[in-house]
Amino acid sequence: MQVSFLSPEERQQFKAVVLYRDEKINGFPETKSIVVREKTPYGSETDAIESFDLSGFCTSRRQALYFAYFALRSRRLIDHGLTFKTAPQYVEGLAPGDYFRLVSEVSHTNRFRNGAKLDNGTIVSKDDVAGSESVYYWETGTEGVKSGTLAQVPNGSLFTVKNTTTENKVYKCETISYGEDGLLEVSGSFAPTETNGQLSVMQHWGLNNDILSFEVTEDYD
Numbered sequence: 001m002q003v004s005f006l007s008p009e010e011r012q013q014f015k016a017v018v019l020y021r022d023e024k025i026n027g028f029p030e031t032k033s034i035v036v037r038e039k040t041p042y043g044s045e046t047d048a049i050e051s052f053d054l055s056g057f058c059t060s061r062r063q064a065l066y067f068a069y070f071a072l073r074s075r076r077l078i079d080h081g082l083t084f085k086t087a088p089q090y091v092e093g094l095a096p097g098d099y100f101r102l103v104s105e106v107s108h109t110n111r112f113r114n115g116a117k118l119d120n121g122t123i124v125s126k127d128d129v130a131g132s133e134s135v136y137y138w139e140t141g142t143e144g145v146k147s148g149t150l151a152q153v154p155n156g157s158l159f160t161v162k163n164t165t166t167e168n169k170v171y172k173c174e175t176i177s178y179g180e181d182g183l184l185e186v187s188g189s190f191a192p193t194e195t196n197g198q199l200s201v202m203q204h205w206g207l208n209n210d211i212l213s214f215e216v217t218e219d220y221d
Contacts, residue, residue: 036068114160
């Protein structure tokens with residue numbers, strides 16, 4: 001199994017400009033646009049603008065809004081994807097677009113629990129890390145990654161803490177293909193969920209234009 005995280009540039013928040021078509025009975029259609037952003041603290045007026053032209057098929061303002069909500073929330077919450085190989089009988093019925101739950105007991109790393117051990121022995125890390133914790137580390141001037149406890153890490157090394165707990169997460173299936181070894185290769189993107197099991201990207205959209213988490217900053221022809 002391989003896990004790849006998106007870069008900060010790929011997760012940069014934005015203001016969504018969505019174009020949609022306003023149909024008129026016995027008249028000519030008009031192309032309208034809305035500008036939507038997430039409310040503070042996730043979005044701001046200074047966010048870059050990204051445009052989405054749905055005027056070829058979208059004729060509903062609400063549909064355009066929902067597309068913007070989904071795009072904005074996906075950019076913030078979906079931070080990694082993965083690929084793995086398995087036998088065909090274990091993914092029977094799974095198709096691209098479906099959601100699946102992956103439970104893994106292999107050792108993982110958390111990109112937020114890493115840091116460096118400076119030449120004077122000082123530990124620089126976002127989180128407090130105990131010397132007894134198991135880590136992977138790379139020592140300057142050497143090749144390859146080694147493992148051990150943080151106390152064993154030489155000065156002048158980079159490290160990341162091992163996570164040996166069971167991972168239980170939901171992913172959206174992106175592709176399924178046959179590998180050269182006859183196994184199926186499945187790729188998926190992370191789909192965070194709430195405690196009630198619902199998708200996080202679909203939460204707090206509001207009903208009847210009661211927008212809870214988003215701000216429509218413009219709505220014009």
